[in-house]
Amino acid sequence: SQKIEQNSEALNIQEGKTATLTCNYTNYSPAYLQWYRQDPGRGPVFLLLIRENEKEKRKERLKVTFDTTLKQSLFHITASQPADSATYLCALSSSASKIIFGSGTRLSIRP
Amino acid sequence: GAVVSQHPSWVICKSGTSVKIECRSLDFQATTMFWYRQFPKQSLMLMATSNEGSKATYEQGVEKDKFLINHASLTLSTLTVTSAHPEDSSFYICSARDRTSGRNEQFFGPGTRLTVL
Numbered sequence: 425s426q427k428i429e430q431n432s433e434a435l436n437i438q439e440g441k442t443a444t445l446t447c448n449y450t451n452y453s454p455a456y457l458q459w460y461r462q463d464p465g466r467g468p469v470f471l472l473l474i475r476e477n478e479k480e481k482r483k484e485r486l487k488v489t490f491d492t493t494l495k496q497s498l499f500h501i502t503a504s505q506p507a508d509s510a511t512y513l514c515a516l517s518s519s520a521s522k523i524i525f526g527s528g529t530r531l532s533i534r535p
Numbered sequence: 536g537a538v539v540s541q542h543p544s545w546v547i548c549k550s551g552t553s554v555k556i557e558c559r560s561l562d563f564q565a566t567t568m569f570w571y572r573q574f575p576k577q578s579l580m581l582m583a584t585s586n587e588g589s590k591a592t593y594e595q596g597v598e599k600d601k602f603l604i605n606h607a608s609l610t611l612s613t614l615t616v617t618s619a620h621p622e623d624s625s626f627y628i629c630s631a632r633d634r635t636s637g638r639n640e641q642f643f644g645p646g647t648r649l650t651v652l
Contacts, residue, residue: 458640465646466645467539467541468643469643513578523581
Protein backbone atom coordinates (compact mmCIF):
# COMPACT_ATOMS: atom_id res chain seq x y z
CA SER A 425 0.00 0.00 0.00
CA GLN A 426 1.03 3.60 -0.47
CA LYS A 427 3.04 4.95 2.41
CA ILE A 428 4.46 8.34 3.29
CA GLU A 429 6.99 8.71 6.07
CA GLN A 430 8.12 11.95 7.57
CA ASN A 431 11.17 10.75 9.36
CA SER A 432 11.14 13.05 12.34
CA GLU A 433 8.09 13.35 14.52
CA ALA A 434 9.65 16.45 16.05
CA LEU A 435 12.59 18.69 15.24
CA ASN A 436 14.04 21.32 17.53
CA ILE A 437 16.58 23.79 16.17
CA GLN A 438 18.16 27.10 17.02
CA GLU A 439 16.83 30.31 15.51
CA GLY A 440 18.78 31.40 12.44
CA LYS A 441 19.76 27.86 11.44
CA THR A 442 18.37 25.98 8.47
CA ALA A 443 15.64 23.47 9.27
CA THR A 444 15.56 20.40 7.02
CA LEU A 445 12.56 18.09 7.02
CA THR A 446 12.44 14.77 5.18
CA CYS A 447 9.62 13.02 3.40
CA ASN A 448 9.98 9.52 1.97
CA TYR A 449 7.37 7.52 0.15
CA THR A 450 6.89 3.98 -1.12
CA ASN A 451 4.58 2.19 -3.53
CA TYR A 452 3.61 5.41 -5.26
CA SER A 453 4.55 7.46 -8.30
CA PRO A 454 3.20 10.91 -7.58
CA ALA A 455 2.81 13.60 -10.17
CA TYR A 456 2.90 16.26 -7.48
CA LEU A 457 4.43 16.64 -4.07
CA GLN A 458 3.23 19.36 -1.75
CA TRP A 459 4.22 20.78 1.59
CA TYR A 460 1.75 22.30 4.02
CA ARG A 461 2.05 24.08 7.33
CA GLN A 462 -0.44 23.33 10.08
CA ASP A 463 -0.74 25.26 13.32
CA PRO A 464 -2.51 23.73 16.35
CA GLY A 465 -6.27 23.66 15.93
CA ARG A 466 -6.09 25.00 12.38
CA GLY A 467 -6.38 23.61 8.89
CA PRO A 468 -3.29 23.08 6.72
CA VAL A 469 -1.92 26.02 4.76
CA PHE A 470 -0.38 25.35 1.36
CA LEU A 471 3.29 26.27 1.04
CA LEU A 472 4.84 24.77 -2.06
CA LEU A 473 4.06 22.33 -4.85
CA ILE A 474 6.69 20.58 -6.94
CA ARG A 475 6.04 18.44 -9.97
CA GLU A 476 7.65 15.08 -10.71
CA ASN A 477 9.76 16.59 -13.48
CA GLU A 478 11.10 19.34 -11.23
CA LYS A 479 14.15 18.88 -9.04
CA GLU A 480 13.90 21.96 -6.87
CA LYS A 481 11.60 24.82 -6.11
CA ARG A 482 12.11 27.91 -3.98
CA LYS A 483 9.85 30.45 -2.37
CA GLU A 484 11.39 33.13 -0.18
CA ARG A 485 13.12 31.25 2.69
CA LEU A 486 11.66 27.90 1.63
CA LYS A 487 13.24 25.33 -0.64
CA VAL A 488 11.88 21.96 -1.68
CA THR A 489 13.71 19.21 -3.52
CA PHE A 490 12.10 16.20 -5.16
CA ASP A 491 14.07 13.07 -6.03
CA THR A 492 11.82 10.54 -7.74
CA THR A 493 14.64 7.98 -7.85
CA LEU A 494 15.16 8.06 -4.11
CA LYS A 495 11.42 8.66 -3.60
CA GLN A 496 12.27 11.49 -1.28
CA SER A 497 11.61 15.17 -0.78
CA LEU A 498 13.55 17.55 1.43
CA PHE A 499 11.99 20.72 2.77
CA HIS A 500 14.32 23.47 3.94
CA ILE A 501 13.59 26.64 5.89
CA THR A 502 16.59 28.94 5.90
CA ALA A 503 17.22 31.60 8.54
CA SER A 504 14.58 29.98 10.70
CA GLN A 505 12.52 32.08 13.07
CA PRO A 506 10.38 31.20 16.11
CA ALA A 507 7.33 32.07 13.98
CA ASP A 508 8.21 29.13 11.75
CA SER A 509 7.34 26.75 14.61
CA ALA A 510 4.48 24.54 13.42
CA THR A 511 3.76 21.08 12.07
CA TYR A 512 4.78 20.58 8.45
CA LEU A 513 2.95 18.05 6.33
CA CYS A 514 4.20 16.35 3.20
CA ALA A 515 1.50 15.34 0.73
CA LEU A 516 1.48 13.41 -2.54
CA SER A 517 -0.99 13.19 -5.39
CA SER A 518 -1.30 11.96 -8.92
CA SER A 519 -2.91 14.11 -11.58
CA ALA A 520 -6.35 15.28 -10.47
CA SER A 521 -6.55 12.66 -7.75
CA LYS A 522 -6.83 12.71 -4.02
CA ILE A 523 -3.98 13.90 -1.83
CA ILE A 524 -2.31 11.55 0.62
CA PHE A 525 -0.75 13.16 3.67
CA GLY A 526 2.18 12.19 5.81
CA SER A 527 1.87 12.31 9.58
CA GLY A 528 3.83 15.53 9.82
CA THR A 529 6.93 16.84 11.55
CA ARG A 530 6.52 19.19 14.48
CA LEU A 531 9.16 21.90 14.13
CA SER A 532 10.18 24.06 17.07
CA ILE A 533 12.53 27.00 16.61
CA ARG A 534 14.05 28.15 19.86
CA PRO A 535 15.23 31.77 20.23
CA GLY B 536 -7.73 34.72 -2.87
CA ALA B 537 -8.62 31.03 -2.56
CA VAL B 538 -10.27 31.20 0.86
CA VAL B 539 -12.26 28.32 2.29
CA SER B 540 -14.42 28.76 5.35
CA GLN B 541 -16.01 26.25 7.69
CA HIS B 542 -18.91 26.64 10.06
CA PRO B 543 -19.07 26.07 12.92
CA SER B 544 -15.46 26.23 14.10
CA TRP B 545 -16.34 24.04 17.05
CA VAL B 546 -19.39 22.15 18.26
CA ILE B 547 -20.29 20.10 21.30
CA CYS B 548 -23.23 17.75 21.07
CA LYS B 549 -24.87 14.92 22.94
CA SER B 550 -24.46 11.33 21.84
CA GLY B 551 -27.14 10.32 19.35
CA THR B 552 -27.68 13.74 17.83
CA SER B 553 -26.73 14.85 14.33
CA VAL B 554 -24.33 17.64 13.50
CA LYS B 555 -23.97 19.52 10.22
CA ILE B 556 -20.72 21.16 9.17
CA GLU B 557 -20.58 23.61 6.27
CA CYS B 558 -17.67 24.20 3.94
CA ARG B 559 -17.66 27.19 1.60
CA SER B 560 -15.26 28.42 -1.05
CA LEU B 561 -15.49 32.18 -0.71
CA ASP B 562 -13.82 33.55 -3.81
CA PHE B 563 -13.67 30.70 -6.27
CA GLN B 564 -15.79 27.91 -7.62
CA ALA B 565 -14.99 24.41 -6.49
CA THR B 566 -16.21 21.48 -8.53
CA THR B 567 -14.58 19.17 -6.04
CA MET B 568 -14.46 19.39 -2.28
CA PHE B 569 -12.83 16.97 0.11
CA TRP B 570 -13.61 16.04 3.70
CA TYR B 571 -10.86 14.95 6.07
CA ARG B 572 -10.75 13.82 9.65
CA GLN B 573 -7.75 14.34 11.90
CA PHE B 574 -7.24 12.75 15.30
CA PRO B 575 -4.73 14.28 17.75
CA LYS B 576 -1.11 14.03 16.60
CA GLN B 577 -2.15 12.14 13.48
CA SER B 578 -2.30 13.10 9.86
CA LEU B 579 -5.31 14.09 7.84
CA MET B 580 -7.29 11.09 6.66
CA LEU B 581 -9.48 11.56 3.62
CA MET B 582 -13.08 10.58 4.31
CA ALA B 583 -14.77 11.40 1.03
CA THR B 584 -14.56 13.32 -2.21
CA SER B 585 -17.54 15.48 -3.05
CA ASN B 586 -18.35 16.54 -6.60
CA GLU B 587 -20.91 19.23 -7.27
CA GLY B 588 -24.22 17.77 -8.32
CA SER B 589 -23.29 14.13 -7.84
CA LYS B 590 -22.92 11.61 -5.08
CA ALA B 591 -19.84 11.69 -2.91
CA THR B 592 -17.16 9.04 -3.19
CA TYR B 593 -16.28 7.59 0.19
CA GLU B 594 -12.96 6.12 1.22
CA GLN B 595 -12.79 2.55 2.42
CA GLY B 596 -14.00 2.17 5.96
CA VAL B 597 -16.05 5.38 6.00
CA GLU B 598 -19.76 4.79 6.48
CA LYS B 599 -21.71 6.79 3.91
CA ASP B 600 -24.93 6.52 5.90
CA LYS B 601 -23.24 7.98 8.95
CA PHE B 602 -21.36 10.77 7.23
CA LEU B 603 -23.78 12.38 4.81
CA ILE B 604 -22.25 14.70 2.27
CA ASN B 605 -24.12 17.16 0.09
CA HIS B 606 -22.45 19.33 -2.54
CA ALA B 607 -25.36 21.31 -3.84
CA SER B 608 -23.49 24.21 -5.39
CA LEU B 609 -20.04 25.14 -6.65
CA THR B 610 -19.29 26.96 -3.40
CA LEU B 611 -20.90 24.86 -0.69
CA SER B 612 -20.52 21.33 0.63
CA THR B 613 -21.97 20.03 3.88
CA LEU B 614 -21.01 17.09 6.06
CA THR B 615 -23.61 15.74 8.45
CA VAL B 616 -22.49 13.38 11.18
CA THR B 617 -25.60 11.39 11.98
CA SER B 618 -26.25 9.79 15.36
CA ALA B 619 -22.92 11.01 16.62
CA HIS B 620 -21.04 9.02 19.25
CA PRO B 621 -18.00 9.92 21.36
CA GLU B 622 -15.69 8.06 18.96
CA ASP B 623 -16.75 10.53 16.25
CA SER B 624 -15.10 13.32 18.22
CA SER B 625 -12.38 14.66 15.98
CA PHE B 626 -11.15 17.61 13.94
CA TYR B 627 -12.98 17.73 10.61
CA ILE B 628 -11.36 19.67 7.79
CA CYS B 629 -12.64 20.38 4.32
CA SER B 630 -10.74 21.46 1.26
CA ALA B 631 -11.69 22.67 -2.16
CA ARG B 632 -10.05 22.50 -5.55
CA ASP B 633 -10.25 25.58 -7.74
CA ARG B 634 -11.88 24.49 -10.99
CA THR B 635 -9.92 27.09 -12.97
CA SER B 636 -6.57 25.91 -11.68
CA GLY B 637 -4.64 23.43 -13.76
CA ARG B 638 -2.76 22.23 -10.72
CA ASN B 639 -3.81 19.69 -8.18
CA GLU B 640 -3.83 22.26 -5.41
CA GLN B 641 -6.35 22.17 -2.62
CA PHE B 642 -7.25 25.02 -0.31
CA PHE B 643 -8.16 24.02 3.19
CA GLY B 644 -10.71 25.35 5.60
CA PRO B 645 -9.81 26.18 9.20
CA GLY B 646 -11.39 22.99 10.52
CA THR B 647 -14.28 22.14 12.85
CA ARG B 648 -13.65 20.61 16.25
CA LEU B 649 -16.45 18.16 17.08
CA THR B 650 -16.85 16.89 20.62
CA VAL B 651 -19.53 14.31 21.30
CA LEU B 652 -20.43 13.85 24.96
